[in-house]
Amino acid sequence: MNKYKKYMDRCSQSESQKQALIEKLQKEEPAGTVLETQEAPAPRRKRPMRLAWAALIPAAAIFAVLILPGSPLSLRISADHEPVPGIQDGSGSSSWISDLFPGKKSKAESTGNADPLSPQNQGQDIPPVGTEAHYAEEKQISDDKRPPEEKQTEPEQRGTDRASDIPDETYCPVPPEERTDPKGDVDVSYSENVCKVYLSGVPLAALQDYTRGAEAWEALSCSVQIEFVFEVPDYAGPGSCLIFGLCGTEQCLVTADRLNGSFRKLPLSENDYDIIKQNLYQAMEEEASKQASRKSARADETAPSLDAPRSQQP
């Protein structure tokens, strides 16, 4: 390997290249916060886009989908007709969304629709989450709640209409010219515990055995360094996932949405990232233990008593 070392020693950028790089960086340095000032970065050499990131959706919307009726977890809960404190019984304050985003209200809470099972909401048709009707209704509700001047001034922007409770700076700073419609470009397939993500037919990642656990996920070759994948099959059909990982240098949450053929990322602060991840783990654990205890309770009720006192037997 000394030969490799010797060879690499000879590979270096020339002084003029370094000087040019320094100048480029110094030009950007005073801006320092290019992304905060909403200025697009200086155009560099044109190259095809690696991933056609969709217009970004806020974490609140993603997790609202998880907690609202129709999402996989709440479906499982409601199937047993047992309201869970803080989620479906209307006690509200300890709902998931508040836990996940301290200080933020869930969409349901903010629109006054916190408990879809409450008497005043009975008899209304609630479209399933993930359907166009659901999103249309959600948008209608939030539009109705806003003052008229806000309705007039807000530009139409696909994918961001449910972002009212997240400040603008949390959006992923993708320059406007790089935003393209990802439809048809990204696809996700799911079968036998493997979630595959494709970009224009080329496999980007195979996410294996993502039931739970903190094991590092084996990504074959992916733009996202995956740490954790959370399956949401009922959100937008089989193969839909929430992926926690590293996009370049920043921790982010990615949703792979088979229904819309889209792939979205949301950068998160380290703190939010950890809180969300821990809450998901915890919720999954709690849900699993609840289901296990219900199963064992049912088994106890139905199983014939083998140890009845002999005196009671005929």
Add this chain to the structure above:
Amino acid sequence: MHSAEDIVRLYGDMLYRAALSLVWCPEDAEDMVQDCLVKWLTARPEFDSDEHEKAWLLRVVMNLSKNLLASAAHRTRADLLDIYPAEEPEEAWLLEEVAKLPEGERSAVHLFYYEGYKTAEIASILGKKESTVRSWLHRARKKLKKQLEEQE
């Protein structure tokens, strides 16, 4: 805190070589270094030490290079030996063989043999388990040894 010029002078070549070890193309490696330094400039992270800063930069440049490898924008790697010709046939042979290794093994080989990092440090830089890094190095050595034996 280092200025942009300090960073280029201190770490420019190291980052360039790390990117080169993965993308195997000087133009792409230059782009990766620039992208990495723009990330540094934008994020301006605080580091405990110079070593921490170096490891952060290495991790970023390697992640960016891996992303590039996964994209259609990656150019061919044929021109590396044209830009930096090998001095002897054995050197050219070794580089060709290293270039054939999968990206994980190549990055582990570079960080271990060129940068002199320990496997635990490499694991931390690449965000992998130490056992994975050890196994990459073992497989890479085995493949190179086999190729060497076949050549002889």
